[in-house]
Amino acid sequence: QQPVQSPQAVILREGEDAVINCSSSKALYSVHWYRQKHGEAPVFLMILLKGGEQKGHDKISASFNEKKQQSSLYLTASQLSYSGTYFCGTERKYGNKLVFGAGTILRVKS
Amino acid sequence: DVKVTQSSRYLVKRTGEKVFLECVQDMDHENMFWYRQDPGLGLRLIYFSYDVKMKEKGDIPEGYSVSREKKERFSLILESASTNQTSMYLCATAASGNTIYFGEGSWLTVV
Numbered sequence: 036q037q038p039v040q041s042p043q044a045v046i047l048r049e050g051e052d053a054v055i056n057c058s059s060s061k062a063l064y065s066v067h068w069y070r071q072k073h074g075e076a077p078v079f080l081m082i083l084l085k086g087g088e089q090k091g092h093d094k095i096s097a098s099f100n101e102k103k104q105q106s107s108l109y110l111t112a113s114q115l116s117y118s119g120t121y122f123c124g125t126e127r128k129y130g131n132k133l134v135f136g137a138g139t140i141l142r143v144k145s
Numbered sequence: 146d147v148k149v150t151q152s153s154r155y156l157v158k159r160t161g162e163k164v165f166l167e168c169v170q171d172m173d174h175e176n177m178f179w180y181r182q183d184p185g186l187g188l189r190l191i192y193f194s195y196d197v198k199m200k201e202k203g204d205i206p207e208g209y210s211v212s213r214e215k216k217e218r219f220s221l222i223l224e225s226a227s228t229n230q231t232s233m234y235l236c237a238t239a240a241s242g243n244t245i246y247f248g249e250g251s252w253l254t255v256v
Contacts, residue, residue, distance in 0.1 A: 037187065067244070076149075076235065076247040077188070122187060124245070132178070132203065133245060137187035 036061060038125045040136035047113045047143050055108040055139045057123030066099050066106035067124040067133060070117075077122060080108075113143045147172045149248035151236050157254045164223040166251050168236030177219035178203075178237040178245065179211060188235065194219055226255045 038059045045053050057066060065084045071077040081090045083099035083106055090097055094111045110117055120140050124133035152167040170177065178193040180203075190203030192211040200211050208230060212220045223230055236248040 040187075069245075069247075076249045079244050079246070082244060124188075132190060132193055134190070134204070135180075135188040137185055 037134055038123055038136040040121075040123055040139050042139060043137070044140040045142070047141070049115060049143055049145055050112050051143075053110045053113060053141060055110075055121050055123075055141070057106045057108070057125070057136055059104040059125050061104065061127055063099075063101070063104055063125050064128045065126045066097075067126070068097055068106075068108050069122045069124065069135075070119045071122065071138075072119040080121075110141070113141075115143050115145060117141060118143045147174075147238065147246040149236055149238055149246055151234075151248040151251045153251050154249065155252045157256060158223075158226050160227060160255055162226050162255075164226050164253065164255075166221040166223075166234055166236075166253070168219045168221070168248055170217055170219075170236075170238040170246075172238060172240070172246075173216065174238040174240045174246075175216075176239040177213065178239070179209075179219065179221045180235040180237060180247075181205065182233045182235055182250070191221065191234075223253075226253075228255050231255045 038057050041056045067082045068080040069077040097108045099106045120138045122135050122138045124135045148171045150169045179191045180188040194200045194213040210222045234251045237245045239245045
């Protein structure tokens, strides 16, 4: 079952923060985050495993709330290069195939 | 770096034609995938393969078939292309741990 991402789209000015959410109705083993720039392949950002961990990657971090079956991606002090479509992929148990959300379009303006 | 190469970036085919989309990876990954990407629907899994000659249906396999004769190559076949198969097709690979690496995509238009 496809996870639900919100918001569908967001427009920011450089330096502003954003949060993208990914929710599932089923118990999850892991959540993966990818970013896709226009005309390019999706690129892996990070993976969060069950256990409620949080990870960071420059000014992009994420958390995984196992009880709520929800992950959030945090983009702080956004840069123009953050523009793109962000996808979460969920995995219900190790070795299962990933099911992706519909994506969140992020546009950062100068 | 993982390299996933899709041989055709842009194709235009006629309704009813047989279409082959080829994908080659250079990292010896066991798992390979074909996704379809449409606006507002995200990435939907068509088929995946976890070994040579092994395949499993994804969420939207109807109208598609796949072939994996060699570990590095995974082909998507549209037996009789239809206009509703106009889309972007993404090939991907993964080793254990499930981090997926995508190719650059193949844009298919069926007229």
